[in-house]
Amino acid sequence: MQDQTLPGILLSELRAQPPLVHCITNFVAMNIAANVLLAAGASPAMVHAEEEAGEFAAIAGALTINIGTLSSSWLRGMEAAALAASQSGKPWVLDPVAHYATLFRRAAVDRLLELGPTVIRGNASEIIALAGGESRGQGVDSRDEVEQAEESARLLARTHGATVAVTGVVDFVTDGERTARIEGGSPLMPQVTALGCSLTCLVGAFTAIRPAAPFEATVAALATFAVAGEMAASRADGPGSFSPAFLDALAALDAPLLDRHARVRSA
C-alpha cells in the first residue's frame, strides 16, 4: 500500500472536522464557491457586511477575501475582517482579482496587503502585476503563463512574508524559499467562471486545518482541485457539464484517490 502523503492527510482531517470558512467573495462566485467547499467537506459562510465581517472573522477557522465585485462598503468589511483574523491568529487568503484594472482596486489591494495575508492566490497576470511587473491580463482573465510569474511570486512571498500561489496550466506555490509545482486540472477550468475564486476559498479551508503550515496547506488545496478537475474533465462534454461533474468529483475524492493521482513536484 502507498504511504499517505500530506494532501491526503489534510483532506482526511478536513473531512473529520469540517472547518468554518469565512468567505468574502464576489457576486459571481458566491454560489459555486460555497458548493465547492461543501463538496470538499468544509463549512462555508459568505459574510461581507461591514457591520459584522470583523465579528465573524474572529469565530471562523480561516478567512478568504476576494475583490472581484468590490464596493467601498465591502472594502470596509474586508479590512475589518482581515484585521480581526490577524488579531485572533487566524489565517487569511487574498485573491486580488483584476487588481491591475482600476485605481480603486489597486488602492484596495495595497491596503489589504498591509494587513498581512497568510496566502495570496491569483492567476499569472495578477501575480506579475502585484509584484510591479507588466502583466497582459484582460479584466479577470490571465493572458500570461505561470512560468512568467514565478519570480514575481517569490518576490511577493519574501516582501509580504506570505505563501503565494500562481495558478494556470501547472500551478506554482512558494513561500519565498520552498517551491512546488502542481500538475493536473483541465483546460475546461478557465472556461467556467469563478473556479479560481472557489479555489481561493478551498485554500482557506486547508489553512484552517494547518494554520501553522500555510505552504503545505496551499499545496494540498491545489492538488485536491487539480485531481478533481482531471476526474471531472474525463466525464464532461464542455464547460456546462464540467461544472456539476467537478462538484461530484470533489465530493467523491478521498485520501487514497488524492494520494494516487496528485502530481506535486517540490523543490
Ligand SMILES: Nc1ncnc2c1ncn2[C@@H]1O[C@H](COP(=O)(O)OP(=O)(O)O)[C@@H](O)[C@H]1O
Ligand atoms: N489550462 C489549464 N489546464 C489545467 N488546469 C487549469 C488550466 N487553467 C487553469 N487551470 C486550473 O483552474 C483553476 C483556476 O485557476 P485560474 O484559471 O488560473 O484562476 P482564475 O480563475 O482566478 O483566473 C486552478 O486549479 C488551475 O490549476
Ligand SMILES: Cc1ncsc1CCOP(=O)(O)O
Ligand atoms: C467574471 C467576474 N467578474 C467579476 S469577478 C468575476 C469572477 C472571476 O472568477 P475567476 O477569477 O475565478 O475566473
Ligand SMILES: [Mg+2]
Ligand atoms: Mg481569479
